[in-house]
Amino acid sequence: MNNIALEQPPEAGVDESGHLKRWAVLAAVGLGIVAALVPHITQRQDIINRLFLIFLYITLGQSWNILAGFAGQINLGHAAFFGIGALVTRTLWLNGMAFPFAFVLGGLTSMGFALLIGIPTFRLRGAYFAIGTLALAEVLRITVSNTNPLISTLPMDSITTYDLSARYYLALGLACATMLSTYLLLRSRLSLGIMALREDEDAAQATGVRTVQHKLLALAISSFFAGLAGATFAFYQVSYYPQAPFQPEWTFDALLVSFIGGLGTLIGPLLGAVFFITVREQLSLVVQAHEVVFGVLFIVIVLALPGGLVNIWARLTKLFAALRKRNKAIHIQAP
Amino acid sequence: MTLNTILQTLIFGVFVGSIYGIVAVGLGLVFGVMGILNVAHGDLLMVGGYVGFWLVTLTGIDPFLSLIIVGPLMFLMGIALNRLLYRRIIRFEGETKLKNSLLISFGLVLILQQVATLLWTGDERTIQTANAGKSLMLGGLVFPYTRLANLGIGLLIIVLLHLFLHRTYFGKALRATAEDWEAAILAGIDIQRVYMVAFSLGTALAGIAGTLVAVNYGLGPTIGLSWTLKALIVVVLAGTGSVTGAFPAGILLGVIEAISALAIDPAYREVVGLVLFMLILLLRPQGLFGKAERGLA
Numbered sequence: 001m002n003n004i005a006l007e008q009p010p011e012a013g014v015d016e017s018g019h020l021k022r023w024a025v026l027a028a029v030g031l032g033i034v035a036a037l038v039p040h041i042t043q044r045q046d047i048i049n050r051l052f053l054i055f056l057y058i059t060l061g062q063s064w065n066i067l068a069g070f071a072g073q074i075n076l077g078h079a080a081f082f083g084i085g086a087l088v089t090r091t092l093w094l095n096g097m098a099f100p101f102a103f104v105l106g107g108l109t110s111m112g113f114a115l116l117i118g119i120p121t122f123r124l125r126g127a128y129f130a131i132g133t134l135a136l137a138e139v140l141r142i143t144v145s146n147t148n149p150l151i152s153t154l155p156m157d158s159i160t161t162y163d164l165s166a167r168y169y170l171a172l173g174l175a176c177a178t179m180l181s182t183y184l185l186l187r188s189r190l191s192l193g194i195m196a197l198r199e200d201e202d203a204a205q206a207t208g209v210r211t212v213q214h215k216l217l218a219l220a221i222s223s224f225f226a227g228l229a230g231a232t233f234a235f236y237q238v239s240y241y242p243q244a245p246f247q248p249e250w251t252f253d254a255l256l257v258s259f260i261g262g263l264g265t266l267i268g269p270l271l272g273a274v275f276f277i278t279v280r281e282q283l284s285l286v287v288q289a290h291e292v293v294f295g296v297l298f299i300v301i302v303l304a305l306p307g308g309l310v311n312i313w314a315r316l317t318k319l320f321a322a323l324r325k326r327n328k329a330i331h332i333q334a335p
Numbered sequence: 336m337t338l339n340t341i342l343q344t345l346i347f348g349v350f351v352g353s354i355y356g357i358v359a360v361g362l363g364l365v366f367g368v369m370g371i372l373n374v375a376h377g378d379l380l381m382v383g384g385y386v387g388f389w390l391v392t393l394t395g396i397d398p399f400l401s402l403i404i405v406g407p408l409m410f411l412m413g414i415a416l417n418r419l420l421y422r423r424i425i426r427f428e429g430e431t432k433l434k435n436s437l438l439i440s441f442g443l444v445l446i447l448q449q450v451a452t453l454l455w456t457g458d459e460r461t462i463q464t465a466n467a468g469k470s471l472m473l474g475g476l477v478f479p480y481t482r483l484a485n486l487g488i489g490l491l492i493i494v495l496l497h498l499f500l501h502r503t504y505f506g507k508a509l510r511a512t513a514e515d516w517e518a519a520i521l522a523g524i525d526i527q528r529v530y531m532v533a534f535s536l537g538t539a540l541a542g543i544a545g546t547l548v549a550v551n552y553g554l555g556p557t558i559g560l561s562w563t564l565k566a567l568i569v570v571v572l573a574g575t576g577s578v579t580g581a582f583p584a585g586i587l588l589g590v591i592e593a594i595s596a597l598a599i600d601p602a603y604r605e606v607v608g609l610v611l612f613m614l615i616l617l618l619r620p621q622g623l624f625g626k627a628e629r630g631l632a
Contacts, residue, residue, distance in 0.1 A: 074437050076374065120616045125430070127372045128616060130437050131567045134374065138564045139609045146602035201430075248560055252445050255438070289453050295446035302438045303423055 014266065020183070028179075035172055039165040048168050052236065054277045055171035056229055059178045060250070061257030061269035061276075063225035066182060068255075069264030070191065071218035072198030073122075074130045077137030078254045081223040083246035084110040085230025087144065090152060090242075093234070103231045110227025111220050118219045122212050125201070141246035153239035167236045174232055178225050182266055185221065194218050198264075226254075249291075256294055259301045262310030271309045343476055344593045350482040352589020353489035354547055356582035358562055359569035360496065361540030363581045366570065368513045368533035370429060371421060371436030375443040376541055377563030381556065382447060383409050383542025384549040385455055391462050398462045398550050399484055402543050409542025413535030416443075425530060444559060451556035462549045485547050492543065493582045496536075500578065509533055561605075568608045571615055574622020584623060 014020055020028070035055075039048060060082065067073050089106030093099050117136050121128040154162070185191050193214045196204035205211050230245050253276070261272025276294075283290040301308060362376045373379075386408055390401045420443070424435040466480040500506040512519040512529045519526055548554065548562070565588065573584035588608065596604040615622065 072434075074434050076437060076441055117613075120613050124616065124620055127433055127437065128571075128620075130372070130374075131571065132612065132616075134560070135564055135568065135609050135612055138560055139605045142561065142605045143603060248444070252441065255441065259438075289449045292446055292449045292453075295442050295449065298442040299420065299439055299446075302435065302442065303420075 019187070032172075032176060036169075039168055045164060048164055050277065050281060052164075052168050052171045054273050055168075055175040056232060056236075057253065057257050057273035057277055058175040058270050059171075059225055059229040059232070060254045061261065061273050062175075062178045062182055063222045063229065064251075064254035065258040065263060065265075065269050066185070066225070067218050067222040069258060069268070070186075070198060071194045071215055073215055073218070075133045075219075075222070075251075076130045077133030077135070077251060078226055079246050079248055079250035080133065080137035080140050081110040081114055081226035082230040082233070082250045082254075083137070083140060083144070083243075084113055085227030086234040086245040087148075087230075087242060088227075089231035090234035094152075094155070099235065103228065103235070106231035106234070107224045107227035110230065111224045114219050114223030115216060118216050122215045122219075137246060137248065137251065141243050141248075144246055145241070145243035148242040151239055151241050159238060162238065167232070170235060171232050174225075174228055179266070179270065181221065181225070186266060190214065190217065252295075252298075256298050258308075259298060260308050262308035263306070265308075265310045268308055268310050275309065339475055341597070344597045345590055346476060346478065347482075348590035348593030349586055350479075350486060350551075350589070351593070352586035353486045353582075354544055354551070354585070355565045355569050355588050356585025357489050357492060357540055357544040357547070359566040359573070359581035359585050360493065360578060361537040361544070362563070362566040363570045363573065364496075364540070364578050365534055365537035367578055368509055369421070369425065369530050370432055371424065371440075372433060372567075373421075373440045373534075373537070374437060374563050374567075375440040375447060375559070376537070376566055377561065378444050378447040378451075378559030379409070379412070379538050379541040380545040380548065380562050381451060381554065381559045382412070383538075383545030384554045384558075385451065385460075385545075386542060387546030388460055388462055388549050388554060398464050398546065399488065402488070402546055405542050405546050406539045410535045410539040412542075413538030414531060416538065417531050417534040421534060422527070422530070425527075444563075448556050448559060455556065457556055460549065460554045461552075462546070464550055481550055485551060488543075488547065489582065492540070493579050496540075497579045505529075505532070565608065568612050570622075571612055572622060573624050577624045580622075580624035587623075 014024065035051070038051060042048070060078070063081075064075060064078050067075055085106035087106075088109045089099075089102045092102035092105060097105075113136065117132040118129070121132040153159075185194075193204065193209040193211075194217070196207070196209050197211045197214055201211055233245055257269050257272035257276050259272070260275050261270065262268030280290060280294070283293060287293060305311070307314075358376070358380060362373065365371065365373055365376070383405055387398065387401050387405045390396055390404060391398050396404075420439055421436065424432055424439065427435060464481045469480050471478040471480065471483065498506075500510060508519070508524045508529055509532070511522065511524060512526050512533075516526055519529070544562075545554075548558070565585075569581055569585045569588050572588060573580040588611070591611065592604050592607050595607045
């Protein structure tokens with residue numbers, strides 16, 4: 001009953017050695033092609049915006065999952081990395097830097113801050129990393145609202161030429177890159193060390209895993225993608241208060257996406273993002289405080305349903321298999 | 336910058352630090368005894384502040400007298416939360432318990448924030464005291480009465496808590512459980528009861544601090560996390576070896592923040608806590624008053 005260090009059989013679509021099965025590769029490529037065609041098929045902005053959010057949340061959730069799900073380190077300030085990416089990219093971009101450079105610099109700065117917190121806190125066990133990330137996010141949120149209190153709006157000429165499909169493809173590309181990187185990480189030797197320290201840090205260290213370096217590697221990847229997600233947000237949003245991407249809600253959403261889908265799984269954050277955005281957008285039409293519903297859902301998942309949707313699916317297939325077996329047995333007995 | 340300004344800044348630093356101290360003592364008590372880190376502690380403070388606010392507004396009771404009611408009410412809330420949530424994770428091993436407590440309490444942060452916004456709107460509120468605006472003048476320095484009362488209450492609470500932990504039988508059971516819960520069970524201590532009392536006491540302390548915050552600063556549904564953060568930094572600063580050591584550490588943080596706001600730009604005063612946190616980790620991970628062998632792990 002340890003829901004951080006969850007021992008799991010290979011996921012659906014992945015074989016024992018961690019390779020994707022052929023149908024899973026086909027499904028992934030097919031989904032990618034369909035997603036890439038959407039702006040050509042439909043002109044409906046609400047659909048494109050909704051899909052944009054799903055892609056953004058896949059990146060947000062997966063980037064949190066890389067650190068928490070695989071390395072077992074709880075980051076309570078993911079908003080800091082998202083926010084730094086947004087702040088740096090937006091500032092550089094609006095001051096005339098070409099967007100691709102600003103975008104990458106956003107991710108790299110975010111990684112730099114993450115290592116700044118990670119290096120002193122990962123040397124020690126326990127809650128220090130969680131406290132450090134929470135502190136980073138809160139301190140940046142308050143400091144940014146003090147120093148940049150004014151709303152940031154795109155200049156007039158970029159608003160008139162605003163191209164939603166460019167944002168859409170950026171978010172889609174980033175989500176694909178995050179998923180692919182996670183898959184490659186999981187297939188590499190490094191992931192063995194990372195997951196070993198999640199299961200038992202002492203044992204991992206005793207078998208020669210350099211635990212601090214492995215934690216820092218997971219943190220670097222995680223914060224880089226979180227920063228790029230923030231940069232995508234900065235590219236997408238016409239106007240927002242600079243402290244908005246530092247709000248703790250971003251951290252909470254990342255946690256929720258990972259836990260709903262299935263912490264420590266490759267496909268979990270994808271399922272979680274689709275579920276979360278779809279339900280949230282519907283729920284916000286009906287209930288005033290939909291965040292309360294998600295807060296309760298989150299606690300219930302942590303307490304009672306570790307493994308999320310992925311695990312529910314696995315349990316269901318096991319149940320069906322058992323039922324089928326029993327039916328067969330009955331058939332044999334029948335004549 | 337005159338000497339007077341500097342002294343006045345220090346005094347206000349002590350006043351705000353005394354609140355940091357009370358918040359941190361509650362958080363540190365729960366952490367020390369139960370081994371869980373409740374990041375919703377600041378949101379319990381926020382709830383306590385609203386309880387105090389409505390008590391004062393609806394009944395017209397003196398704000399400082401209302402603490403006698405706020406404390407027990409929040410104690411009851413602590414019992415409920417412990418029953419509902421924290422009791423379910425207490426049986427896990429150290430690291431897992433800690434991580435689960437972080438996750439659950441982080442979920443609770445969002446719930447409490449949203450519920451508070453629904454119930455009481457996002458408006459900022461303050462409690463007006465009878466002596467608001469009046470101050471004691473001493474050698475050209477200003478000592479507002481309400482803040483003096485604050486400091487007095489803080490000291491009183493710490494003394495009472497110290498006496499409870501060190502002079503009563505149940506306090507001894509609490510300390511024993513904090514040291515080694517397995518040995519405590521073997522010695523016949525009902526640790527579930529100890530956990531319940533420790534958590535509820537922490538919640539009550541948060542509630543009392545919340546009412547003091549509402550009197551002196553301001554109350555809103557989203558203030559929780561920043562108070563949690565202050566408390567966390569103070570607990571790291573103090574080390575977990577001594578519960579009451581968090582009080583002087585809180586005052587220290589208040590003073591350092593006040594000085595830095597004066598010396599650097601007030602816009603960056605929050606950064607001080609983060610820098611302090613990193614320095615402590617690098618130089619003295621067991622904290623200022625902590626025992627060397629027990630860090631915050």
